[in-house]
Structures are given as structure tokens and as C-alpha cells.
Amino acid sequence: MHCFKVLRFVSLWSKVPLGSLHPSSGIVAQFDADSYSQKVNLGVNTYRDNQGNPVLLESVQKAMQIVREKNLDNEYPPIEGLQPFIQAAIKLGYGEKYYEKNGKYIAGCQVLSGTGAIRLGFELLNKFVTPGTQVFVPNPTKSLHPTIAKIAGLQSKEYRYFNPITRQVDFSGLFEDLQIAPNGSIVLFHACSHNPTGCDLDIDQWRQLLDLTKQKGILPFFDMTYQGFTSGDMDQDAQAIRMFTEAGVPIMLGQSFDKNMGLSGQRTGCLSIVCSNEREKEMVVSQLNLIARSLWSCPPVHGARIAETILNNQKIYQLWLDEVKHMAQRIKTMRQGFTKALKDLGSPHDWSHLSKQFGMYSLTGIGQLQIKELMEKYHIYLLDNGGISIAGLNDTNIKYVAMAFHEVTKNTRL
């Protein structure tokens, strides 16, 4: 009889620590577990309608119907994605006029939304920039910018963006930091609806940055995850893209249709890069393909088919533009309503920054103790930096949220 020694496997995973995700992920879990009927989630990072629900836009429904009727197969798409989608996304981002003249020089690749655009773009940069080239990101910014830079092997550095005292863009700080950045640096800009501050640059500030970009040979990487959410107008929100490209600056652009089409579960986006000629474009696309192949092989098709149908069908496109306008207007109305409600309650603080900011996000300026009290006493959930998504407010909860904000801040300095 053989005698076997029983070996116990020591699991490789037994010492793995808990990975901590972005704070908004924790908020979702806490919010879901809360049974209080008046609970409010201000940590949502997709649009909510006036009933507090995610949107299924009419334009998206119409496009889905058209896609369904085409009875398309589910074969692999090309690695770079669906061309009709890529071209329509580029046209939307750069504007028709620029696209007609220069579209043939723009390398495009369908990606997994805004996150995928940053990942693919940063991987490409890491492969070809001079070693040591830094990528400058605003402080604060979406945490995935520095995280992805690190994963992609790029060194990221912050430039000043927000002044917590004035609660506005710290433009002189921003300009100073980029002035002393090494020539040829990569600079990430939020094209509109800055997350998390809600503070955007104005046309004059973009003009100054354009001059600096040309002077220093900066490579601008525009993250345009919220086109339409600042002004309700696609062209207006892309003004920086238009200004830089018209001036001949070779930019990189990440676009997402998660928010403005409500397609977050479909991971629909586009990365594009302005090249000098068609051969350069071909080479860049080939490199994008090589990298995308090892990241996700090829992108999912359904969201791209929906988005492409919307963008290429004049009637549905017009309907979508109106729907985006409506979403942007609702956010604006909530901003003004919230500020007014706090004023009407006699708040000793100046909340006017909330109505002056743009897009879904705002940094309220409230501190840790007030955030804790809002969660524990009033069942209102927000980010631990005091950031809120204005889209979480609606006609039903706005007065309650204002009352709670007033109660937790009336005896404190902000």
C-alpha cells in the first residue's frame, strides 16, 4: 500500500489585500444597502432624469429599433472598430468643416468609452515619446488619469487647476505650472464639464493655452467625456478642440458616449489623433491596432451601431441634440434651484459657485464632518472630497437636500 503525503495548497490569493476603488464605488454599495425612503445618491456618475432614473433616450430607442431590424450578425469587428462609427464620432468632435478638409489625416480607433480612450492613448504615447516625457494632469482630476498613466508606464505630474477659496479655476497657477513644464510635455485637458470641479476654461483662457502649447510644443490630450453637458450645444462644448485644430496643433482626443447618449453599459467611445499626412495616419492606426489587440482584441459592436445610427441619421441626430440640450438644461436648472433653496433657507454661506459651474459635477466645499452627518443623519451620499453630481438632484429631492446641507453647514465655516 502506498502512503501519500497530503500537500495542502497555500493559496496565492491568501495574502492579497482588499483593493480600494474610486470612492464613488463604495457610495453605490452604501446607498443600495440603505433602506431609508428619502435617501439621495449624489455620487452617481451618469445622468439621472427628474425622477432619479437612468435615461433611455428616445433617440437611442429609435436607433436600437433600426439596428434590430437590420438583423446584423455578431461577428468580430475590425480591431480598430466600426468605421462608420469612428468617422461620425470624429466629425462630431472636430466639427464638420474641419472634418471635410482634414478628416483623412485623423487616425481613429473605437475604444471602450472614455476610460479606453485614455488607456489606449497613454499606451501609444508610452511606446513612442522620448523616455521621461511627463503627462501633466489637472489637480484635481478624475482619478483614472494618473492611475492609467502609471499603468501605461508614463510619469504623471499635476498642474494647478482649482482654487478652493474662490472655487474657480486657478488660471494663473495653471498657466505658471504649464509654463515651467518641460517642452514637449503631454498635457491632459478636460474639454468641458470638468470632473470633479465643474469649472471650465473660458475662450480667452483656451486662447492663452493655445499660444503656450505652440510655444512649448505641448502635446494636448483632450478628454471629452461630456460633450454637450456644459452648454447643451455640441459645437460650443468642443470649442477648445476646434480652436487648437484650426491652429494646426496635432491633438489627441478621447470621446465617450456613455453620458451624452446614456450608453454607459455599452462602452462606446473613440480615440483620435491628428496626423500630418495620410501615411502617418496609417502608421498610427497600425500601432493603435497592435495595442488594442492586446488590451481588448476588438471593441463591442452594439453601442457603436446605436451611436453611429444616431449620428448618421439626420432626424434621429436632431432628436438626440434636443435631448442633450434638455439634459444640460435640467442640470442647469437644478444648479440654480439648489443655490436658491439654500439662500431661501437663510444659509450664511455663498453657494453661488454651484450655479456658476458647468456639467454634472461640483465641488461643494463642505468638509468631512458635514459629509458624515449628511450620510448618517440625512441618508444623502456624496464623495469624500465634497463632490456631488448635480444630476442626482430632482424636483422631488432638491428641497430636502438643500435643507440637509443647510442644517449641517449653518454653524460652520466653509
Ligand SMILES: Cc1ncc(COP(=O)(O)O)c(C=O)c1O
Ligand atoms: C473626466 C472623465 N474622463 C473619463 C471618464 C471615464 O469615462 P467612461 O465612463 O466613458 O469610461 C470619466 C467618467 O466618469 C470622466 O469623468
